[in-house]
Amino acid sequence: MKGVVIKSTGSWYNVLSEDGQMIDCRIKGVFRIKGIKTTNPIAVGDSVLFELEEEGKGVIHTIHDRKNYIIRKSINLSKQSHIIAANMDQALLIATLALPRTSAGFIDRFLLTAEAYHIPVSIVFNKIDLFENDPELMDELNAFIAVYEKIGYKCYKVSATENKDIEVLRELTKGKTTLVSGHSGVGKSTLVNAMDKQLNLKVGEISDVHFKGKHTTTFAEMHPLSYGGFIIDTPGIKELGLVDMEKEEIADYFPEMRALRNECKFNNCMHINEPKCAVLEAVEKGEIAASRYNSYLGIINGEEMENTNY
Numbered sequence: 213m214k215g216v217v218i219k220s221t222g223s224w225y226n227v228l229s230e231d232g233q234m235i236d237c238r239i240k241g242v243f244r245i246k247g248i249k250t251t252n253p254i255a256v257g258d259s260v261l262f263e264l265e266e267e268g269k270g271v272i273h274t275i276h277d278r279k280n281y282i283i284r285k286s287i288n289l290s291k292q293s294h295i296i297a298a299n300m301d302q303a304l305l306i307a308t309l310a311l312p313r314t315s316a317g318f319i320d321r322f323l324l325t326a327e328a329y330h331i332p333v334s335i336v337f338n339k340i341d342l343f344e345n346d347p348e349l350m351d352e353l354n355a356f357i358a359v360y361e362k363i364g365y366k367c368y369k370v371s372a373t374e375n376k377d378i379e380v381l382r383e384l385t386k387g388k389t390t391l392v393s394g395h396s397g398v399g400k401s402t403l404v405n406a407m408d409k410q411l412n413l414k415v416g417e418i419s420d421v422h423f424k425g426k427h428t429t430t431f432a433e434m435h436p437l438s439y440g441g442f443i444i445d446t447p448g449i450k451e452l453g454l455v456d457m458e459k460e461e462i463a464d465y466f467p468e469m470r471a472l473r474n475e476c477k478f479n480n481c482m483h484i485n486e487p488k489c490a491v492l493e494a495v496e497k498g499e500i501a502a503s504r505y506n507s508y509l510g511i512i513n514g515e516e517m518e519n520t521n522y
């Protein structure tokens with residue numbers, strides 16, 4: 213039988229079969245993925261073949277090749293990675309300018325990772341209700357949005373709790389497998405519940421102490437949408453794993469820098485301090501946003517994200 217992995221809880225996997233049944237499955241044998249060491253052999257979104265056993269349980273024996281996947285770096289020294297999800301059509305990066313504030317650095321790192329994994333991203337600014345009466349914050353938000361729309365990322369302003377402009381997200385996600393990602397507490401689960409009233413994902417309170425979320429969602433989990441498609445709700449993440457990315461490649465995943473790659477004097481230009489660098493010139497003229505360029509420098513200098521909450 214064929215199915216898709218909806219949830220993983222240790223050694224058991226919930227698989228949604230092609231004919232719509234939810235079946236608990238184990239794995240038979242050893243699954244290894246070429247090139248990467250992972251803590252989990254099978255991830256949410258994996259397309260698998262399994263056999264039914266007695267008592268309605270199943271045994272997974274084959275995983276189909278992944279169209280794509282994203283991984284999270286391990287937090288310990290084992291050098292292992294954890295596959296968050298596989299086979300996505302797109303990602304929604306949920307961001308907020310307040311409670312908690314999403315930094316440009318975080319957004320840029322997420323976009324870089326998604327570019328590298330070939331996952332189209334839209335950015336959803338949630339909690340718009342919090343600053344509709346704050347013109348300064350609203351100006352700041354619009355300036356943020358202008359930066360990302362200019363380089364080709366679609367942006368949305370919504371409020372999950374006020375049900376504001378949620379319909380457009382339904383259209384965007386209908387019939388697709390969509391990863392919903394972003395810091396803890398930005399309202400990912402609330403937003404998914406607003407998009408599909410049939411769902412009832414657990415929503416957390418933001419702790420007053422840090423104004424950061426408390427990681428209410430602890431495992432990535434895939435939810436069938438009543439209007440067609442799937443949502444993968446992830447735990448609030450600090451940062452996706454920039455695994456196996458050479459410093460020289462990074463500018464290629466910044467679309468506005470990629471567009472200038474043949475304009476620099478040196479074809480191996482790193483856009484740091486080289487003469488006749490088209491990227492530096494564009495930054496000076498304001499054609500490339502300073503915030504984006506700063507993110508780029510931070511990433512190639514190997515800076516860790518501050519303000520992390522994972």
Ligand SMILES: Nc1nc2c(ncn2[C@@H]2O[C@H](COP(=O)(O)OP(=O)(O)OP(=O)(O)O)[C@@H](O)[C@H]2O)c(=O)[nH]1
Nearest residue numbers: 372373396397398399400401402416427428429448
């Ligand atoms: N004012 C306002 N609050 C919101 C909005 N959306 C979510 N919240 C609140 O933000 C808090 C966190 O929401 P969650 O949906 O649990 O956040 P999450 O991103 O899923 O968090 P994790 O699961 O921890 O990663 C809750 O108290 C929500 O009620 C919104 O549009 N406006």
Ligand SMILES: [Mg+2]
Nearest residue numbers: 400401428429
């Ligand atoms: Mg959540």
Ligand SMILES: [Zn+2]
Nearest residue numbers: 476481483489
């Ligand atoms: Zn250059």
